[in-house]
Amino acid sequence: MSRSVPSTAADLEPSCRLYLHSSERMSEVGDDTARLVIASPPYTNRPDGRELDKREYLQFLGRVFIEAQRVLVSGGVLVTINTDLRDHARYNDGQRCFEGRQWDKHTDIRRAVESTGLACIEAKVWVKSLKRNLYRYTFSHIQFFAKHGEIRRPRHPDVADGFGPDVWLLEGGTSRRRPDGSWFRDAIHPGIVERCLLQFTSPNDLVVCPFTGSGTVPAMAKMMSRCCVGYEIDGDLLPLIEASIDGPVRDRVYQPFERRYLNRRAARHECDGR
Numbered sequence: 001m002s003r004s005v006p007s008t009a010a011d012l013e014p015s016c017r018l019y020l021h022s023s024e025r026m027s028e029v030g031d032d033t034a035r036l037v038i039a040s041p042p043y044t045n046r047p048d049g050r051e052l053d054k055r056e057y058l059q060f061l062g063r064v065f066i067e068a069q070r071v072l073v074s075g076g077v078l079v080t081i082n083t084d085l086r087d088h089a090r091y092n093d094g095q096r097c098f099e100g101r102q103w104d105k106h107t108d109i110r111r112a113v114e115s116t117g118l119a120c121i122e123a124k125v126w127v128k129s130l131k132r133n134l135y136r137y138t139f140s141h142i143q144f145f146a147k148h149g150e151i152r153r154p155r156h157p158d159v160a161d162g163f164g165p166d167v168w169l170l171e172g173g174t175s176r177r178r179p180d181g182s183w184f185r186d187a188i189h190p191g192i193v194e195r196c197l198l199q200f201t202s203p204n205d206l207v208v209c210p211f212t213g214s215g216t217v218p219a220m221a222k223m224m225s226r227c228c229v230g231y232e233i234d235g236d237l238l239p240l241i242e243a244s245i246d247g248p249v250r251d252r253v254y255q256p257f258e259r260r261y262l263n264r265r266a267a268r269h270e271c272d273g274r
């Protein structure tokens with residue numbers, strides 16, 4: 001994985017680049033260069049993750065979405081993935097009327113994205129588990145926003161199979177073991193990234209990930225021969241991101257995808273060499 005600075009995205013080889021600063025400014029990526037942006041925002045706007053000010057949080061996301069809109073090509077797509085949550089007075093300047101209500105965060109995310117000029121063209125539900133969880137919803141909202149364009153139709157029957165259903169049951173994909181043995185628990189399932197890459201991109205296209213986290217988006221982009229630029233504010237995640245992208249000890253959630261993409265590629269090279 002490279003951490004050098006390309007002057008424009010056109011300079012990129014099929015490779016991954018990571019920038020350890022806020023995605024509120026993605027100046028390393030040129031205007032109208034990315035085919036896809038995949039954003040699974042943090043739960044809060046505070047680095048410690050403990051507190052949340054909804055107003056500040058949505059303003060922060062708005063700045064990231066303005067950047068996402070700028071870097072997308074015409075017809076390019078921004079995908080957002082989020083889990084809704086229960087509201088509290090402390091998230092809303094102490095206003096007690098919010099206490100204990102449901103916060104449809106995805107509708108606020110949609111509003112923030114659409115204020116940049118992107119249009120919502122599709123929505124799916126990601127079911128993370130069929131087991132009940134008393135503290136968190138077990139499903140997330142996946143929303144798709146296009147820049148001046150129509151959604152691109154699938155070109156391959158496998159794509160339609162994976163992307164077509166409105167509900168994506170992809171279990172066991174939210175935790176990654178870090179190289180130091182601790183856990184990162186806010187990841188998205190690699191199957192989501194696979195489906196989005198197949199649906200909206202071709203090999204060598206540029207994919208941007210404003211919230212890299214454990215590295216699911218760059219890891220899948222590299223496996224599937226797409227270029228990727230990622231942003232992450234927490235430098236402590238670098239060893240995990242590198243392990244996700246470069247292996248050899250990737251989290252086991254990647255195993256089916258390694259079999260599908262890396263082993264297939266290795267077999268092709270072997271045939272070419274004969």
Ligand SMILES: C[S@@+](CC[C@H](N)C(=O)[O-])C[C@H]1O[C@@H](n2cnc3c(N)ncnc32)[C@H](O)[C@@H]1O
Nearest residue numbers: 022023042186187188211213214216232233234
């Ligand atoms: C929900 S996680 C992303 C998970 C990721 N999609 C994965 O599969 O692992 C959100 C990430 O955004 C990062 N983050 C928070 N604020 C950021 C900012 N201003 N710029 C870039 N990254 C940020 C957090 O450190 C966290 O790792």
